[in-house]
Amino acid sequence: MSTIRSAIVVGGGIAGPVAALALGQAGIEATVYEAYDTTADGVGGTLSIAPNGLDALAAVGLGGIVEELGSPITSMVMRNGKGRRLATLGSPAGLPAQRLLWRPDLYRALRDATASRGVRVEYGRRLTAVDQDADGVTAVFADGTTARADVLVGADGIRSRVRSLLDPAAPAPRYVGLLGFGARLGPGPVDASRIGTTGSEMHFVFGRRAFFGYVLDEDGSGGWFANLPRAASTTAAEARATEPAGWLRLLRETFAGDGLRMDDLIARTDPADLICVGGMEDLPTVPVWHRGRAVLVGDAAHATSPSSGQGASLALESAVELARCLRDLPYQEAFAGYENLRRARVEKIIKMGERTNSDKAAGPVARVLRDLMMPVAMRLMNPESFSWPMRHHIDWDAPVDGAAVTVQAPARAG
Incomplete structure (x- = not known):
């Protein structure tokens, strides 16, 4: 006790x-x-x-x-930069939707x-x-x-x-090779022929050069995030030292060549609202x-x-x-x-x-293979x-059993 x-x-x-x-x-x-x-x-x-x-x-x-x-969020939609839907992951049966x-x-x-x-x-x-x-x-x-x-x-x-x-x-x-950015959007114009609203879906886009996620309501409000591959990490403080307008310009250029126009949402972003995470880590x-x-x-x-x-x-x-x-x-x-x-x-x-x-x-070859294989893998996947x-469920009222409390610590690397 x-x-x-x-x-x-x-x-x-x-x-x-x-x-x-x-x-x-x-x-x-x-x-x-x-x-x-x-x-x-x-x-x-x-x-x-x-x-x-x-x-x-x-x-x-x-x-x-x-x-x-x-x-x-009732489902997560995976798309490539051209807008092609690669896969949809719905909410697991019997569980509430994530928020x-x-x-x-x-x-x-x-x-x-x-x-x-x-x-x-x-x-x-x-x-x-x-x-x-x-x-x-x-x-x-x-x-x-x-x-x-x-x-x-x-x-x-x-x-x-x-x-x-x-x-x-x-x-x-550990730096994972990606810089993180994001922003919250207020109401604004939506051109469905370029990038459409999402309803209760969260859309994830594997662009040619970077990754983009977004939600977009009927009135144009919502939010987005982008993961930009980069070999060298940047701290959050270093990222914030760069003018937000400069990062937004870089991000617009990064996504400009994709058929699904994520750069439309970036263009609507007030530089003051840009969130610079810096290098993503785990x-x-x-x-x-x-x-x-x-x-x-x-x-x-x-x-x-x-x-x-x-x-x-x-x-x-x-x-x-x-x-x-x-x-x-x-x-x-x-x-x-x-x-x-x-x-x-x-x-x-x-x-x-x-x-x-x-x-x-993913690089050019891996990107093509991913786009080909992801729809097949999702259909076959359990x-x-x-x-x-x-x-995972936590039963708060269940007593914790003290009979098996020993855990083997992992060996140190090197």
């Missing part, structure tokens, strides 16, 4: 607030410490919450929070949820050290303040400070998920590239499963059990995202081969 009563949660993005809320439901008082001085209102592009992510939210009393914010929403909207909803449940969030607390002893863990922040609790949860993203403190040899994020495997009284969750432990469509949903799952384990087991067993529940699943999905990245950056990640 667990004796954990308090937790420090480092990181106030998505995984952190949900971990704090889940811990609270498990009877553990959690406080969130965010490095930035203010809230992140207005920061971020689109993301999808898959059925498994909706399930995780419902497990901790947050059912409906995404449904109120996002648009249902497409903007990260700032989800961020605000989670912030409101933490406030309504009395979860304290402190800003301007950049972690510098973690000190542990037999009785608890102390977080040391750059402003000289400290916080003390029974356990510490690192939910501080792909460049996690907690991860580097637990394991100085931890791997760095973390294929993180050898150390926990040490002593500290543990990683979300992208700090298992960052998948955006191509998987599962990054946010996996973070939500892990936040909830960690809380279940800490509710029912002593922290040493809880952390091992949590990793045992999560590692194989998340690393398999990260590999799926890696394969999708390869398709997005639907469960792509829907299994979405069928």
Whole structure:
């Protein structure tokens, strides 16, 4: 039985607030410490919450929070740059539709949820050290303040400070060969002969030079994202240092030769609305998920590239499963059990995202083969081969079994 009563949660993005809320439901008082001085209102592009992510939210009393914010996506349509439909993936049978929403909207909803449940969030607390002893863990922040609790949860993203403190040899994020851009569109003219509206579909286009995804309503509002192959990575800060108008000009030129006129949507984009992600990254495997009284969750432990469509949903799952384990087991067993529940699943999905990245950056020969083979492969494919990640269910009320909590950590590369 667990004796954990308090937790420090480092990181106030998505995984952190949900971990704090889940811990609270498990009877553990959690406080969130965010490095930035203010809230992140207005920061971020689109993301999808898959059925498994909706399930995780419902497990901790947050059912409906995404449904109120996002648009249902009932199918995903794959097309080539000429507009030819290569394949359509419908929603898995028996599951709710995934939801497409903007990260700032989800961020605000989670912030409101933490406030309504009395979860304290402190800003301007950049972690510098973690000190542990037999009785608890102390977080040391750059402003000289400290916080003390029974356990510490690192939910501080792909460049996690907690991860580097637990394991100085931890791997760095891996660039996947693509730069990411996106924008939200207000109402505007739509020329269906060039690029049509999408309804409840999400369209993914394998252009000649880059990959493009978009949704477009009847009034012309919607959003788009683009993945531009590039050998050398660019940080988000470096990408933002380039004038947005310059990036938009490059993107228009990149897609101008395609028959499906994605450049129409780019041309409608206000440079002030362009989101520059920089180099897209993942973390294929993180050898150390926990040490002593500290543990990683979300992208700090298992960052998948955006191509998987599962990054946010996996973070939500892990936040909830960690809380279940800490509710029912002593922290040493809880952390091992949590990793045992999560590692194989998340690393398999990260590999799926890696394969999708390869398709997005296909060369001329590979592009022709993909366009020929994808329709055939989709007709022959067992639907469960792509829907299994979405069928994950968390039974919050089920006790966590402490009998099988040992997990074999992966060997280090090299």
